[in-house]
Amino acid sequence: MSPTTHQWTPTHGEPYRPVAYRPDRMPSSESLARAAELRVRMDERRTVRQFSTDPVPEQIVKDAVACAATAPSGAHQQPWTFVLVKDPEVRRQIRAAAEQEEEISYDGRLGDEWLAALRPLGTDAVKTHLTDAPHLIVVFQQRYWLGPDGSKRKHYYVDESVGIAVGMLLTALHLSGLAALVHTPSPMRFLSHVLNRPENEKAFAVIPVGYPADDCEVPDLVRKSLDQVLVEV
Ligand SMILES: Cc1cc2nc3c(=O)[nH]c(=O)nc-3n(C[C@H](O)[C@H](O)[C@H](O)COP(=O)(O)O)c2cc1C
DSSP, X not given: OOOOXXXXXXXXXXXXXXXXXXXXXXXXXXXXXXXXXXXXXXXXXXXXXXXXXXXXXXXHHHHHHHHHTTSOOGGGOOOEEEEEOOOHHHHHHHHHHHHHHXXXXXXXXXXXXXXXXXXXXXXXXXOTHHHHSSEEEEEEEESEEEOTTSOEEEOSSHHHHHHHHHHHHHHHHHHTTOEEOOBOOSSOXXXXXXXXXXXXXXXXXXXXXXXXXXXXXXXXXXXXXHHHHOOOO
């Protein structure tokens, strides 16, 4: 279940070893066309909270995880673990524990300001996606490296690195025709216990994956325009 990180070294076990990198340069006309197409495709991505139970080939999800694992990371430490939860009983346990936490959260633990920010999304403590979606990925961040003998080494920029990897995971899933949700039940400590993760790992997000349900609805959200997010200096 756990990746064989102890067998892995960032540069084949050697100190700095440069190799040539000469990718073919894409003609700018093609770049422009691709960028424009991607912009439209990415704008079609929506967070889905109601999933169809229709099966999805597992290989699509594994390929998307492999895409995510190509992400850049601080000092190339790749501080992530993706747990694909296949056992229906474990998924039921995750849903029960998540809903228990979410009930307390929605009952007031989040505080008025946070609850007000969530209201336009129409979310509540019921988390059907945890058992309905055909696939469930739980992403963990490796707060530090833990060797087989218990030795520890510091990891750098863990939040940033895992956030970028999850962004790439969502992009890969979307461009492969699948829908996903980034679910962050708060607090998430129960996930380490249910999934029996080592002490250096901390849950980052729960990501159900599949097709939207036939009657799926999403909030009619407005995305900020390019003018609102881009500053040119
Ligand atoms: C870090 C992060 C945490 C999130 N946590 C939750 C969550 O716990 N539950 C949920 O329903 N949506 C969650 N979302 C999804 C956001 O609500 C969603 O991305 C946002 O409303 C924009 O909608 P869109 O993804 O369809 O553009 C989370 C998203 C991010 C990036």
